[in-house]
Amino acid sequence: MAAYFFGISGAPHMRGWHHLYPALPAFHGREQLRAGIGALIGISMCALIVSFGESYGASSLYLVAPLGATAVLVFCVPNSPLAQPWSAIVGNVTSALVALAAIQNVPAPWSAGIAVGGAITAMMFVRALHPPGGAVALLTALDPAPALKTGPLFAVMPIGLTTTALVLTAIVYNRVTGRVYPFRQPEPEEAHEPEQRLGLSTEQLGELLERFNQSANVGIADLGRLLAAAEAEAAQHRFDGTTCGDVMTTELVTVRLDTPLLEAAGLFRGHKIKSLPVVDSDMTLHGLVLQADLLAGFAGQDGPTALRQRSLRRSVSEVMRPAVRAVSHDLPVGALLNRLAAQGSEVVPVTQGRRLVGILTRSDIIGLLLQGAEDRLPE
Structure with missing residues (x-):
């Protein structure tokens, strides 16, 4: 009966109960302890600053309750945009300023609603939405005396200073305990992975x-x-665990560092290949020569005679590109799909240690994709 009541039964009229279940998944490992200790340290640091300020007569420096909500965000969900330093500091300060303006110009009880609604609008306008900012605004409206006594400085001290101290503590603590805070911002100028x-x-x-x-x-x-x-x-x-070593081409045509360009050109022409790995005697990979690299090595000559004379003196080591995109033979082949499809790569060297053991091309991937295609065709 209890199981039926809590929605475990499949009865149609009881299925809606699952919407009332916890939305958060279970936290893994010691995350609860990590976040709790972080909040303890963060609020303690704020309390220490307040205590230090009081000893020097800073009567406007004190703890405010919304800092507890800020601590939940910066220590429990540090990847949330709502928890980022800009959102936390600017959001709380903006809310305090808006609330101060509300209590100075709007009579109670309307000042509370105006303070919270205005704070939310202002935080969104400056892209600093921070839920505890709403609590800052409401607290200011419900207990206006400290804010009215301090004036605009109220937004800086205690609100701004204590929030900044909490955020700085969160930055250090999250980094030390393996969390990324502030979160990763996109860098369009750089191509990271x-x-x-x-x-x-x-x-x-x-x-x-x-x-x-x-x-x-x-x-x-x-x-x-x-x-x-x-x-x-x-x-x-x-791909069911298929690795690069399972599908790579192992019949390789390679060149050495001192191979002349004319000899490399002959290999391209004779074997109908698109790349030449550059290796030494024990197959250690040094680089890769594409047809475009070879053409660039021949370019800029005055005529056929000068071309032949200069090319006789040049080797592939002068035109090869570093094999920075080489992959290990045991890498799952699925990891290369985006590189081959979207990044313009046509050939990827496959290594075991530093030794070249194969080449992976788009044709190899296409062949893998087409395996069993006949079985999937509709009758």
Whole structure:
């Protein structure tokens, strides 16, 4: 009977009970202890600053209750946009200023609503939405005497100073305990691990957040990380643990560092290949020569005679590119999908240690994708 009452039964008229269940998943490991100790340290640091200020006669410096809510955000959900330093500090300070203006110009009891509503609007306007800011505004309206006595300085001390102290403590504590705070901001000038961004630009990720009205809940960089992790997991299931070593081409045509360009050109022409790995006698990989690199090595000559004379003196070591995109033979092949599809790579060297053991091309991936295609065709 109890199970039926709490919605475990499949009865249609009782299925709505699951909407009342906890929305948060269970916290893993010692996260509860980590967050709790962080809040303890953070609020204690604020109390220490207040105590120090009082000893010097700073009567306007004291703790305010909304700091407890700020502590929940910066220590429990440090990846939330609502918990970031700008949101916390500017949000609380802005709310205090708006609330001060409300209690000075609007009579009670209307000042409370005006203070909270105005604070929310102002925080959104300056892109510093911080839920404890609403509590700052309400507290100021309900107990206006300290704010009226201190004046505009009330927004700086105690609100701004204590919030800043709490945020600084959170930055240090989260970093020390393995959490990223402040959260990752996108850097469009730099290409950080492009293969982990699904081929989506920062603008496109931002548009996704806007479309689903989630800009206040998750940052752009973290959304990219989550989507990339989901793609990698899906690819792992799709290819059933297939590694680069399982599908790579092992019949290799290679050159040495001192191989002349003309000889390399002959290998390209004779084997109909698109790349030449540059190795030494024990197959240690040094670089990669593409057809475009070879053409660039021949470019800029005065004529056929000068071309031949100069090319006889040049080797592939002068035109090769570093093999920075080489991958390990045991890397799941799904991890390369975005690089081959979206990043323009056509060939990826596969190594075991530093030794070249194979080459992975788009053709190898296409062949893998087509395996069993006949079985999937509709009859």
